[in-house]
Amino acid sequence: AQTVTQSQPEMSVQEAETVTLSCTYDTSENNYYLFWYKQPPSRQMILVIRQEAYKQQNATENRFSVNFQKAAKSFSLKISDSQLGDTAMYFCAFMKQTGANNLFFGTGTRLTVIP
Amino acid sequence: NAGVTQTPKFQVLKTGQSMTLQCAQDMNHNSMYWYRQDPGMGLRLIYYSASEGTTDKGEVPNGYNVSRLNKREFSLRLESAAPSQTSVYFCASRRQSQYNEQFFGPGTRLTVL
Numbered sequence: 001a002q003t004v005t006q007s008q009p010e011m012s013v014q015e016a017e018t019v020t021l022s023c024t025y026d027t028s029e030n031n032y033y034l035f036w037y038k039q040p041p042s043r044q045m046i047l048v049i050r051q052e053a054y055k056q057q058n059a060t061e062n063r064f065s066v067n068f069q070k071a072a073k074s075f076s077l078k079i080s081d082s083q084l085g086d087t088a089m090y091f092c093a094f095m096k097q098t099g100a101n102n103l104f105f106g107t108g109t110r111l112t113v114i115p
Numbered sequence: 116n117a118g119v120t121q122t123p124k125f126q127v128l129k130t131g132q133s134m135t136l137q138c139a140q141d142m143n144h145n146s147m148y149w150y151r152q153d154p155g156m157g158l159r160l161i162y163y164s165a166s167e168g169t170t171d172k173g174e175v176p177n178g179y180n181v182s183r184l185n186k187r188e189f190s191l192r193l194e195s196a197a198p199s200q201t202s203v204y205f206c207a208s209r210r211q212s213q214y215n216e217q218f219f220g221p222g223t224r225l226t227v228l
Binding site for chain 1: 160
């Protein structure tokens, strides 16, 4: 079974500062995908960034980047130049490359950006 | 291009009532999913459909049934609602691509009294 752990239920950051959200996962698979989703108060699930396990290079999307450590089974999200619109719940998610290709989610981190 | 749509957005039921949550996608995706989100937890898979005409159970299927009506539509039915089914329900579809990313609908908040 796949499990995803987000050990920080809540975090806060000053506007324009940088914050890192942690995520660890447990799996016996060798090939898989990892994702970070953002859920603002509107409830919509928005894909922030994704990473393939076979790629050593860390993914980046504008102000968002990840630190993927496959051996440690760690997948943290760094948000640079935090903006008020970044205030949301952030979910780390895992997907096997085979089978149903469904997502396994962590319990989320509530991020508040302080003006 | 509306993406993934869900109806209704909100619903209140009494214990024992039945209802169907509707989901449709216009992205021509083969795979579709139903998840539920409970307070303090991430989303959990209820049922999924890998292609038109096929459905399979996920992690928490008890109390639910699904129908993959065609490639676009995937409905979730509660035959006899229970308070434990109070939750937010999300439908998603998956693009078969390099990343297999899933796209989510806006969710349905269901309360069972």
